[in-house]
Amino acid sequence: MSDIAKQAGVSRQAVYLHFNSRAELLIAATHHLDDINGSPERLIASRIATTGTERLATYITAWSGYLPDIYGMAKAFLAMQDSDEAVAMAWRARMQDMKEGCAAAINALAHDRRLSPHYTPDQATDILWTMLSVRNWEQLTVDCDWSHDQYTAAMIQMARDMFVIDGA
Amino acid sequence: MSDIAKQAGVSRQAVYLHFNSRAELLIAATHHLDDINGSPERLIASRIATTGTERLATYITAWSGYLPDIYGMAKAFLAMQDSDEAVAMAWRARMQDMKEGCAAAINALAHDRRLSPHYTPDQATDILWTMLSVRNWEQLTVDCDWSHDQYTAAMIQMARDMFVIDGA
DNA sequence: TATTTACTTAACACAGTGTCAATTGACAGG
DNA sequence: CCTGTCAATTGACACTGTGTTAAGTAAATA
Numbered sequence: 013m014s015d016i017a018k019q020a021g022v023s024r025q026a027v028y029l030h031f032n033s034r035a036e037l038l039i040a041a042t043h044h045l046d047d048i049n050g051s052p053e054r055l056i057a058s059r060i061a062t063t064g065t066e067r068l069a070t071y072i073t074a075w076s077g078y079l080p081d082i083y084g085m086a087k088a089f090l091a092m093q094d095s096d097e098a099v100a101m102a103w104r105a106r107m108q109d110m111k112e113g114c115a116a117a118i119n120a121l122a123h124d125r126r127l128s129p130h131y132t133p134d135q136a137t138d139i140l141w142t143m144l145s146v147r148n149w150e151q152l153t154v155d156c157d158w159s160h161d162q163y164t165a166a167m168i169q170m171a172r173d174m175f176v177i178d179g180a
Numbered sequence: 181m182s183d184i185a186k187q188a189g190v191s192r193q194a195v196y197l198h199f200n201s202r203a204e205l206l207i208a209a210t211h212h213l214d215d216i217n218g219s220p221e222r223l224i225a226s227r228i229a230t231t232g233t234e235r236l237a238t239y240i241t242a243w244s245g246y247l248p249d250i251y252g253m254a255k256a257f258l259a260m261q262d263s264d265e266a267v268a269m270a271w272r273a274r275m276q277d278m279k280e281g282c283a284a285a286i287n288a289l290a291h292d293r294r295l296s297p298h299y300t301p302d303q304a305t306d307i308l309w310t311m312l313s314v315r316n317w318e319q320l321t322v323d324c325d326w327s328h329d330q331y332t333a334a335m336i337q338m339a340r341d342m343f344v345i346d347g348a
Numbered sequence: 349t350a351t352t353t354a355c356t357t358a359a360c361a362c363a364g365t366g367t368c369a370a371t372t373g374a375c376a377g378g
Numbered sequence: 379c380c381t382g383t384c385a386a387t388t389g390a391c392a393c394t395g396t397g398t399t400a401a402g403t404a405a406a407t408a
Binding site: 366375 | 390395
């Protein structure tokens with residue numbers, strides 16, 4: 013809070029005149045970030061793809077483009093969610109939205125009868141959702157030093173290998 | 181620290197007579213936990229498997245049996261690693277060991293010429309390592325409410341789908 | 349001119365980690 | 379029995395960080 017106040021050029025206490033708590037400030041900051049770069053809409057764009065396979069790829073591509081933009085905020089959310097219930101809830105809601113995108117892509121695939129029989133649509137959604145988590149992106153790009161393109165390509169390849177069976 | 185002292189039936193200050201800091205106590209606790217249930221050795225057992233495919237499956241099974249035992253400690257490590265460099269290092273070292281196990285399984289697969297051409301052994305290792313992370317286990321078992329067996333089966337299936345190609 | 353608004357400084361409460369000094373009780377050896 | 383040592387005790391303190399409160403100020407607004 014001190015650092016933020018310093019950056020903003022106001023006193024530490026003045027921050028509390030605008031936001032009641034650190035958690036509230038963090039949540040307001042995400043809303044602001046969403047406003048200035050219209051982020052969540054980008055993920056919906058993938059829904060225009062017609063086949064399930066395409067949809068899976070476009071969704072992964074969209075997510076992978078979106079991730080670097082929200083990574084800073086995400087890290088703050090992840091760090092605070094253990095100590096603040098409101099932050100945890102806001103983060104869960106956001107990740108739940110993202111899961112819906114996964115579910116939509118998997119369901120499109122199932123509708124095309126191209127979903128692997130090894131998984132139910134729910135299981136496939138859970139796996140895809142987990143695979144695309146911010147932590148995993150962080151691990152691959154930061155710890156394993158993957159480039160953005162490597163990440164995107166590998167996630168698409170992986171989703172294909174696991175979930176898509178050849179058309180009859 | 182207060183809670184731990186209370187549980188141990190000593191004063192809060194007495195804990196500092198044995199461990200210089202919260203981080204040191206946490207690290208000592210893991211060593212103790214390893215001693216009493218000989219945990220890391222379990223992961224090495226998978227190395228007796230002969231073929232790469234078998235090795236992949238036994239390693240995943242071993243890791244999946246090991247995970248619930250260390251989950252409590254792991255959570256403490258993950259929560260502290262942002263604020264304490266010593267904790268972060270200890271955790272990284274441990275995860276690096278686990279990564280070696282992944283690499284061994286992937287390399288055995290590559291040796292058998294059964295590794296998918298979509299990935300280099302390093303890439304496959306990174307992906308497997310990421311896929312088997314504690315966070316992912318937590319997400320699937322806690323958030324998605326998967327059973328232990330479901331988790332194990334899905335991870336094995338996933339590794340097969342992604343990494344193993346049919347023998348010639 | 350009077351009021352409102354946004355902000356200031358300065359102080360405080362509270363929780364948590366880590367430190368320090370003085371004290372106590374038990375136990376072992378001479 | 380006395381003495382030294384060891385482990386633990388109580389009680390105090392320093393420091394960081396969040397959040398609150400009170401009193402005051404400077405500029406815009408009515």
